[in-house]
Amino acid sequence: MEITRNIRELIDLALTEDAAGGDITTAATISGNGEGMVSTAVARAKEALVLCGIDVFTEVFKRCDGRVEFSKARKDGERLEAKDEIIRVTGPTPALLTGERTALNFLMRLSGIATLTESVVKSLEGSGTKVVDTRKTTPGWRYLEKYAVRVGGGSNHRFSLSDGVLIKDNHITASGGITGAVKRARDYIPHTLKIEVEVKNPNEIDEAIKAGADILLLDNMDRKAVESAIEQIDGRALVEVSGGVTPENIKDYAIDGVNFISMGYLTPSARSVDINMKIEIP
């Protein structure tokens, strides 16, 4: 993956918050500040997981010390079992000790999202429905978490407010109605974008389609309402279902005619998976 300026900024924030005044345990215990001492450490999965974030993991160490090197790295997207080696890190001992926690914190969270996404995507296998993420991401982590969803086999919804038009209930309330909102949007936005409208009932579905919406977001409808909506829409727009979807109930919504299920749960509520890193005894 590409290490963008924003990711570099986030890594710097993370390293600074963890060692603004240096790593005193490492400085104190490795005699002579550990200058000259070189070690190798191995990161290992402590449970089954889909790996994600290996380039961020290595970037953290590189920003600690440009001399750190890596070998036998597994790739993002690989499925690993408990005890599998992930990567070997060789470099100045203090850099390994100082960067370890931050590097693992990135890797554990991103792999957690990829692992969860993969299991959800698998549960829909055979259906024609795609799992997509939302903008409910951890602030500062948008790019990373959306990447983890892709690594896990999921698809991305719009990246941000700047690159997709989703007219939600609050916009409709504030703008006076679906018809006007869609019309103004068509006139305003780049011609490279589609228009999506959140609808809650048959009247809104009707109005949105007439106004020219490209995609309808069926929000918080139960299975029955979704089925009836699909019939009403009849292929005139793409269909996205959203609201209260969990790994447990997602299969209920993978109905024929539902193109996408968006799932706020994927990113903020994924559990970090367990990975550790041990310095090898020379």
Added chain:
Amino acid sequence: MEITRNIRELIDLALTEDAAGGDITTAATISGNGEGMVSTAVARAKEALVLCGIDVFTEVFKRCDGRVEFSKARKDGERLEAKDEIIRVTGPTPALLTGERTALNFLMRLSGIATLTESVVKSLEGSGTKVVDTRKTTPGWRYLEKYAVRVGGGSNHRFSLSDGVLIKDNHITASGGITGAVKRARDYIPHTLKIEVEVKNPNEIDEAIKAGADILLLDNMDRKAVESAIEQIDGRALVEVSGGVTPENIKDYAIDGVNFISMGYLTPSARSVDINMKIEIP
């Protein structure tokens, strides 16, 4: 809570990643860019929760537009039920629509951590053991997540590598042994800090105490091993237990003589709680 420079930077990262090119849906649908239009929106809990992060929530809107104002705000630490109002936000409509998701993303995550912490702390009520967090926090969020643990009634372990000495297995491997590591640390560190050593067996406990460790970290021991360690230590050092502790099994470790249980689970694996925000129909 205090909005430090790092929090401001994180908020800016978050707003930038969500709207680097502006909020095109809002710009398109609110006629005339919504200039002059003012709305009020209400944030509400959608499940029971311990509120945390209200000052970050308001700061997000202030950075979108200095004219946004707030009323009827609940305080960090309050227990809310589903449907309870959290805060009323009044200001230029575009600012409310653009800031909503980022503000909620902060509030939902921090409240999720506070809510989880509170339930864990409660389960130890009556014991003499404190629940403490770890450095397994979301990169960029150290300060915020440690704050959320306190709001939930938990205690903080060291904030960073700069303000606590914890000699872990990797340090011991790299430095050649507990005795020398503790001795060098005592000489090197500010006199305001204690020294904690990770120990795995009776020999290490013995060596650490003799070397003058102030705190022992019993890592990945089962209940029996912990009980025997406490007997061996016999009050000569504070005792922290760590490793594989979950909300389900934590009570097993709240043994008399265990001063602290540190729990990596608290911060990276807390589920975001559900909160929404709706613009009121005028």
Added chain:
Amino acid sequence: MEITRNIRELIDLALTEDAAGGDITTAATISGNGEGMVSTAVARAKEALVLCGIDVFTEVFKRCDGRVEFSKARKDGERLEAKDEIIRVTGPTPALLTGERTALNFLMRLSGIATLTESVVKSLEGSGTKVVDTRKTTPGWRYLEKYAVRVGGGSNHRFSLSDGVLIKDNHITASGGITGAVKRARDYIPHTLKIEVEVKNPNEIDEAIKAGADILLLDNMDRKAVESAIEQIDGRALVEVSGGVTPENIKDYAIDGVNFISMGYLTPSARSVDINMKIEIP
């Protein structure tokens, strides 16, 4: 317009590059550092123009000194004649003198783009073709220059590489052909985005439409080739024309069936219009 983090950063860069060591002329000539002295200055158009950037203009002064105030400001999009007043600025005299050049440099450039755009848009009045900008913007100024195009009555193409898919000749060369590229893109991108393909001849038009392109970019074709392409496309995709379009020749391309003409000339080659600012003699 919204003053985003990026615009604030650009303003800070500009003020820093112009006065890293302070404004020594002002400090030297206004006795006692001008503390306590307050003046009013008036900005005036020195030629006919479409105003654009008034919020950036005021932000520059606010960042110099929070006490600067404004009155009688004209709005972005207004057409002004030479000598028309634009805004009155009242505040500490040193702030007016120090901020003047930077504030005017923003206003003159943005108004120059809006003015040029308006004249181009006017020349297409009555046709069904829209004028759109490109990514040939001044580095650091993307958001501002795209805003100026809208103020001048033009439309925006995609904002950035993150929010639109435009498969150009270099992508086709590198990826091995249109069909595969479009197919992979449809699978990869958010469902909120359309796919645009650059085509140079009838074969490519045919391949792109079959692959499912939503928009075709006819690059560097003469009028005849464009007419023949429109006939071939026959409404199966939106049509954008690009390449070598100038204010002088644009009318030649406003053919029935051309939905958009994109014009690299608009942003980097617009001439700054002339605006000055004079302190009023008390």
Added chain:
Amino acid sequence: MEITRNIRELIDLALTEDAAGGDITTAATISGNGEGMVSTAVARAKEALVLCGIDVFTEVFKRCDGRVEFSKARKDGERLEAKDEIIRVTGPTPALLTGERTALNFLMRLSGIATLTESVVKSLEGSGTKVVDTRKTTPGWRYLEKYAVRVGGGSNHRFSLSDGVLIKDNHITASGGITGAVKRARDYIPHTLKIEVEVKNPNEIDEAIKAGADILLLDNMDRKAVESAIEQIDGRALVEVSGGVTPENIKDYAIDGVNFISMGYLTPSARSVDINMKIEIP
């Protein structure tokens, strides 16, 4: 040229505004994210130009991917004809595709300024008058644009408000008169700086010279007034002419005795020259 911190910041702003969420077209179309694929692209002039900005051009690609390499680069200041090769860029294909537009946007603008400057400087050949720029530069681009003026053979006026004293009409209005202003400036400023005063008529010329001005700026005078001013000044100060000077009328002002003509037109109103970049078919 030296890539200073400010230029790095500007490049980062530019890359971020163009790809905050990544380059989705490239990611989508180059299979497997293009990992391992390496290409060579060639940048070529599409019209006659004076090249400027080659180091910024290469820096953009380096910041995209440290592995990008360059060959056959022409140097800043060289005169090129249409179709001339400028540089060959070899590296990971995604980096070439993602960096292309930003790199070209820098190169086209800076070369545009150098090209315009050279033609203006040429038109004064044989006279004793130098062409100098002003502070009417694109905000964020001061250093780059002043560099481009030098590459085109022009000279620089002061870089910023911190490194030159130019007492203009607004300073005179605010400070109460030329004599006092010059006197206070002489006392206040570093002894390494000269003092320049803007004058509009014979009285002001007289007062400025008596006050000890080193340089007089004759603002917005016609040719006759300039000639008469030179006679009056009679070598007692350097003479700069300014105001309304264009490439067309500049020769009118290159009178014997005029040391400098400053030209606001040079930087904000130079047209970007056309340069493209094509990936070579392997």
Added chain:
Amino acid sequence: MEITRNIRELIDLALTEDAAGGDITTAATISGNGEGMVSTAVARAKEALVLCGIDVFTEVFKRCDGRVEFSKARKDGERLEAKDEIIRVTGPTPALLTGERTALNFLMRLSGIATLTESVVKSLEGSGTKVVDTRKTTPGWRYLEKYAVRVGGGSNHRFSLSDGVLIKDNHITASGGITGAVKRARDYIPHTLKIEVEVKNPNEIDEAIKAGADILLLDNMDRKAVESAIEQIDGRALVEVSGGVTPENIKDYAIDGVNFISMGYLTPSARSVDINMKIEIP
């Protein structure tokens, strides 16, 4: 004084390095986080001093908490005696406690420089020689320390490498000689700048004057050599003396004909003066 972007950055660096993880003593001891508690603190001189930096002092507290207010502030440049009140600070108690040390660290250092400068300037009273500073300033503090020199009655040499030409021995070594260096500089630099040359003996003085130097820097000459140099120069250039000047020996160099004595000692070697701040018992 003006709080520029660089000063804000320095203040932010300072507050972050002192409280990245918050002020735990204050949080712990002021019950309930001290919300609602308001105090007044008084800063007092603990020795005689020339005050400098009051605007930085207040800015530190404002950045801690926007509600802090100030009264009875003395002005930069005032002479104070031990026990004199400097300013009263009223605001939320935690903000006072957290900002105190950083605010005082700025004030004590800047006042130390102003105090030292004033005593040196005084010792030259009656002579025609000015005391000027150098570029030997604390990295990050250039603007502040040069300001403090002015507040103490001293004069500034050039602010930075960008706004003054000082051809030193290393330049002469590298460029091949004084004559060529001065000639090239005259051609290259803005016409608003003078040229200064470091000279070490009569031959160099002669060469520098012939080459057209405006100012000569007599480096590390003893009093006798300076006197002889002045005679040789005979008013054809301004004269600056430098090298090994201390508060003790400066009078030896204030010879008739020496326009400036530059003193590296002023900024890096000034002792911080003692100032404290006490919260008033309510």
Added chain:
Amino acid sequence: MEITRNIRELIDLALTEDAAGGDITTAATISGNGEGMVSTAVARAKEALVLCGIDVFTEVFKRCDGRVEFSKARKDGERLEAKDEIIRVTGPTPALLTGERTALNFLMRLSGIATLTESVVKSLEGSGTKVVDTRKTTPGWRYLEKYAVRVGGGSNHRFSLSDGVLIKDNHITASGGITGAVKRARDYIPHTLKIEVEVKNPNEIDEAIKAGADILLLDNMDRKAVESAIEQIDGRALVEVSGGVTPENIKDYAIDGVNFISMGYLTPSARSVDINMKIEIP
């Protein structure tokens, strides 16, 4: 030493403040911008000193130009005599000339602190008392100056407000008394930290010890009062002495039973030592 993000930021601030508009003397005098010219310069001590900051010194040049290389570098902590070589710097001549002053300004200040600290530490040799620094550091320089104290053989007090609890008179005033403050702190702070209390008389000593303070800070007591306090404390807490300690009077406080003497004088009032750098004549 480790070059952290904060140090990189400080170096960037320093280089920017010294050459925002480039180094015009170097550009002007080294013909052809010195491209291709390579030189070697040697830094030498001009007085006896303890070297400190060599890694910052080299980092400054690396940030100017990545091609600069170093040889024969002495190490931090080495004692040098006047005329001793410190390091040889080889690289593009312009980079050497531009970076010289900033690099030296860092090295001279840090070596000054190390040199002063060493002499103070030496004067206590044989006693059981350690010399420690304070938070009276130059804003922006906390990490660097604390490092210099260690290099000089001194010890560090807490790094910042986040990693040590020191309950001072202002906290006691604001919180209502020692007993409550210590109790609340014990409950609030990480268990890895000790609690230090500032005391001024026997009553406060008594209260602080009863409340459970780990360390007592005897502030501004004379030798007699210190002796009596030690007797009263009788080993129940560590003892730190502070207030008005200078290199001259420090021996008076190195009484048996005083564990630490903290000395605000060490960092802000250390004189920069003299170091120069000369380009070798080829």
